[in-house]
Amino acid sequence: MADDPSDPPDADPAEAEIVAYLDGELDAAAARRVEARLASDPALRARAEALKRSYDLLDFLPKPEPSPAFAGRTLDRIPAVKSSPAAAPVSVPVSVLVSPPSGTGTLVLTPVPPPRSGAWALALMLLIGVSLGGGYLGTAAARTYLFPAPPLPPEATADTLPLADYRVVERLALYAAADDLDFVEKLAEPDRFGDDVGAPSAAPVEPDKPDGKELDALVKVFRDLPAERQDKLRHLDQQLHALPDARRDKLLRVLEVYAAWLQRLSDADRKKILAIPAADDRLEAIDDTRGTLWVAGLPAAQRQKLKALPPDDRGALILKWKGEEDASRTHWNTARLHHEFLRSGRPPWPFTDEAMKKQVLDFARSAYHPGDPKRNRLQPADVTRFNEAVERAEKGGEWAWLGKAVFDFSRNTKYETFPEAGPGGKMVTDITDLPARFGDVKGMRIVTRADVAGRWPDFALEVNKGLAKVKFGGKLGDVHLGPAKPGEFKPEVEQFLTVLQKKAGQTEWATLAEKEGKWPEYPQELLRLARAHDLSVPGAMPPGPPSQWEKTYSLPARPVPRPGSE
Amino acid sequence: MSIGHTSSLMALRDPDIRLMLRVRDDDAAAFAELVERFQHRLVGVMHHLVGSPDEAEDLAQEVFLRVYRTRKKYRPRAKFSTWLFTIANNLALNALRDRKRRPAVPLEVQQSTGDAAVPSNTPAQTRDAPPAHHLQQQELADVVRGALDGLNERQRVAIVLNKFEDMNYADIADVMGLSTKAVKSLLSRARVKLREALSGYIYMDGDAPPPDDGPED
Numbered sequence: 103m104a105d106d107p108s109d110p111p112d113a114d115p116a117e118a119e120i121v122a123y124l125d126g127e128l129d130a131a132a133a134r135r136v137e138a139r140l141a142s143d144p145a146l147r148a149r150a151e152a153l154k155r156s157y158d159l160l161d162f163l164p165k166p167e168p169s170p171a172f173a174g175r176t177l178d179r180i181p182a183v184k185s186s187p188a189a190a191p192v193s194v195p196v197s198v199l200v201s202p203p204s205g206t207g208t209l210v211l212t213p214v215p216p217p218r219s220g221a222w223a224l225a226l227m228l229l230i231g232v233s234l235g236g237g238y239l240g241t242a243a244a245r246t247y248l249f250p251a252p253p254l255p256p257e258a259t260a261d262t263l264p265l266a267d268y269r270v271v272e273r274l275a276l277y278a279a280a281d282d283l284d285f286v287e288k289l290a291e292p293d294r295f296g297d298d299v300g301a302p303s304a305a306p307v308e309p310d311k312p313d314g315k316e317l318d319a320l321v322k323v324f325r326d327l328p329a330e331r332q333d334k335l336r337h338l339d340q341q342l343h344a345l346p347d348a349r350r351d352k353l354l355r356v357l358e359v360y361a362a363w364l365q366r367l368s369d370a371d372r373k374k375i376l377a378i379p380a381a382d383d384r385l386e387a388i389d390d391t392r393g394t395l396w397v398a399g400l401p402a403a404q405r406q407k408l409k410a411l412p413p414d415d416r417g418a419l420i421l422k423w424k425g426e427e428d429a430s431r432t433h434w435n436t437a438r439l440h441h442e443f444l445r446s447g448r449p450p451w452p453f454t455d456e457a458m459k460k461q462v463l464d465f466a467r468s469a470y471h472p473g474d475p476k477r478n479r480l481q482p483a484d485v486t487r488f489n490e491a492v493e494r495a496e497k498g499g500e501w502a503w504l505g506k507a508v509f510d511f512s513r514n515t516k517y518e519t520f521p522e523a524g525p526g527g528k529m530v531t532d533i534t535d536l537p538a539r540f541g542d543v544k545g546m547r548i549v550t551r552a553d554v555a556g557r558w559p560d561f562a563l564e565v566n567k568g569l570a571k572v573k574f575g576g577k578l579g580d581v582h583l584g585p586a587k588p589g590e591f592k593p594e595v596e597q598f599l600t601v602l603q604k605k606a607g608q609t610e611w612a613t614l615a616e617k618e619g620k621w622p623e624y625p626q627e628l629l630r631l632a633r634a635h636d637l638s639v640p641g642a643m644p645p646g647p648p649s650q651w652e653k654t655y656s657l658p659a660r661p662v663p664r665p666g667s668e
Numbered sequence: 669m670s671i672g673h674t675s676s677l678m679a680l681r682d683p684d685i686r687l688m689l690r691v692r693d694d695d696a697a698a699f700a701e702l703v704e705r706f707q708h709r710l711v712g713v714m715h716h717l718v719g720s721p722d723e724a725e726d727l728a729q730e731v732f733l734r735v736y737r738t739r740k741k742y743r744p745r746a747k748f749s750t751w752l753f754t755i756a757n758n759l760a761l762n763a764l765r766d767r768k769r770r771p772a773v774p775l776e777v778q779q780s781t782g783d784a785a786v787p788s789n790t791p792a793q794t795r796d797a798p799p800a801h802h803l804q805q806q807e808l809a810d811v812v813r814g815a816l817d818g819l820n821e822r823q824r825v826a827i828v829l830n831k832f833e834d835m836n837y838a839d840i841a842d843v844m845g846l847s848t849k850a851v852k853s854l855l856s857r858a859r860v861k862l863r864e865a866l867s868g869y870i871y872m873d874g875d876a877p878p879p880d881d882g883p884e885d
Contacts (some may be wrong), residue, residue: 125830159808172729176707411741
């Protein structure tokens with residue numbers, strides 16, 4: 103290819119050799135020749151040095167990063183690749199409660215591969231279609247809900263499908279058994295399918311696309327729906343895609359789990375549920391069926407025990423067992439998380455180096471004081487959990503348990519953490535820390551819980567709550583419960599404030615400044631702002647970006663990060 | 669879709685190729701992953717080439733769209749990044765040439781830093797007061813940006829790929845459709861030009877400047 107006319111005619115060959123030498127592009131003999139010339143020629147050496155240094159100056163250019171919306175905007179421009187977060191190509195198994203084939207089965211939490219193939223989608227469509235097409239259902243509402251039999255347009259194939267309907271058809275198996283967004287939101291309640299699916303950050307729902315004949319068959323099914331039902335499905339699709347990415351992905355997962363659950367029901371149960379026209383009645387039937395299946399899935403001994411109880415006591419026992427099941431599910435998911443990392447041969451983030459291990463432990467110990475009976479903030483069960491996690495980490499190298507425990511504590515509203523005071527500030531952890539006029543704080547029933555004394559920020563929060571309740575404010579003036587403006591925090595937090603100021607917008611910073619002097623409003627706003635910029639307030643949040651904690655420790659277990667993502 | 673034996677081996681070695689083969693086979697999640705994986709590098713390179721963050725993102729987006737549109741033609745012959753940056757090179761060169769043809773659109777950086785050449789009356793040029801001492805990092809970045817903008821388009825592409833993508837001459841040659849020798853010559857001229865533009869800024873730590881051996885070239 104010819105050189106650009108704006109290029110000068112030729113490069114100085116000597117200079118070109120030096121540049122190639124500096125770039126490590128010369129073979130050994132040529133490199134030695136250049137070195138010899140440089141050694142004997144100070145002027146040439148100076149020019150080479152200037153070449154190198156001027157090139158090094160390019161490091162002063164800022165390192166540009168794409169804006170956070172870049173990937174989403176790009177994917178939005180691709181047909182049928184609406185902005186789902188980048189997917190790890192690993193499918194995440196979803197835990198669903200499976201009813202045993204016979205009455206003697208045991209309660210199992212079985213990882214069921216999520217429905218991701220076009221073949222699966224078609225199978226479900228046919229299953230539902232056959233259920234209804236076989237004349238089982240008589241109601242007009244149910245017919246509208248699914249498949250009547252109008253004359254089929256002969257040309258119904260994927261090629262004739264308008265682009266706008268493409269995504270709807272691809273997800274038909276998920277959408278078909280749903281009414282509208284409200285219904286999907288109700289399905290996603292934790293007691294229904296919400297707890298069975300991954301956290302928003304788990305791999306996104308992007309089912310394998312149905313292809314070829316399967317796609318054509320789905321197109322046909324879609325076209326066979328009454329126009330009104332088609333519109334409803336389009337509308338549902340649009341509503342889902344107007345939601346924030348994380349929410350949309352969660353709801354799609356719920357629909358997946360719901361569809362998988364429907365598929366596993368007996369024909370009779372499935373027909374019974376799908377035939378109910380009103381959404382609320384159908385949800386009730388779903389709850390009943392799930393409850394029945396859950397009890398039927400209990401081990402025989404448990405079922406016997408339940409049977410022996412008076413009906414009024416059965417409910418309480420079922421609730422207790424369900425609670426135990428939730429706990430064991432958390433345990434199981436953490437085990438799986440740990441297993442994933444074990445398999446990958448490295449500890450999970452943030453325990454990838456010694457410094458971070460120490461920082462996380464320091465954070466947990468200084469925020470919750472599990473080892474100090476006077477200042478401990480954790481419930482006994484959580485103290486045990488923490489100590490076991492530390493032991494597993496330090497002795498067995500199993501860090502996922504500690505990461506999960508710290509993550510869970512940091513998300514537990516009972517264990518709110520606020521930055522502590524530095525030399526320039528004060529914090530109230532006991533009655534004696536309050537001004538003299540608060541001497542009667544106990545008598546005035548401002549603090550009614552004895553277990554908060556000596557604990558930060560629990561005592562201060564309790565005083566704050568008590569003051570609000572008894573409407574002290576005016577009389578007692580400015581109560582200084584904790585550090586609430588720059589200059590009152592520990593040095594690392596002071597330093598963090600300057601970092602945050604650079605990142606925060608002017609309005610954000612002004613909102614924070616308005617709360618100066620007010621506790622807990624100021625630290626609350628500070629924490630909120632830090633989270634919004636994916637930063638961690640030293641001592642008050644687990645070290646490292648909050649999004650990374652979320653990504654790594656949200657349940658269920660996330661697959662091992664893909665190569666190149668760190 | 670099957671691929672040949674050699675390309676299979678190549679694909680096995682290079683996870684990016686594996687990913688692109690999934691994109692080729694219409695795997696939407698793979699494309700999302702590809703965008704996620706390469707957006708930082710691509711936007712970075714484009715930004716260094718055109719100087720404006722918005723234009724860099726527009727161009728990077730166009731590269732991804734072109735990857736998607738031409739996915740069916742993808743054959744795993746070379747490193748995936750070489751293929752990606754070939755597309756990027758073509759789009760960037762077009763954009764830079766368009767911009768030259770329409771000089772009424774001012775370059776963002778030129779507004780703040782003036783022309784690439786450092787004005788001769790700035791104190792930065794006096795050697796007894798090493799200018800870099802007094803320059804804030806941002807000002808220095810502006811000067812360097814100006815120097816980069818002083819290169820012609822192809823020199824700039826070669827420099828950016830070499831410096832920021834750490835590409836060797838052979839890969840740059842592939843991306844730019846040149847011989848390795850031509851890349852060597854291109855980079856050499858670019859480096860000499862950068863040295864000239866930045867000569868007032870390279871002795872930062874009180875070093876003695878090199879003997880003045882007269883104007884170069």
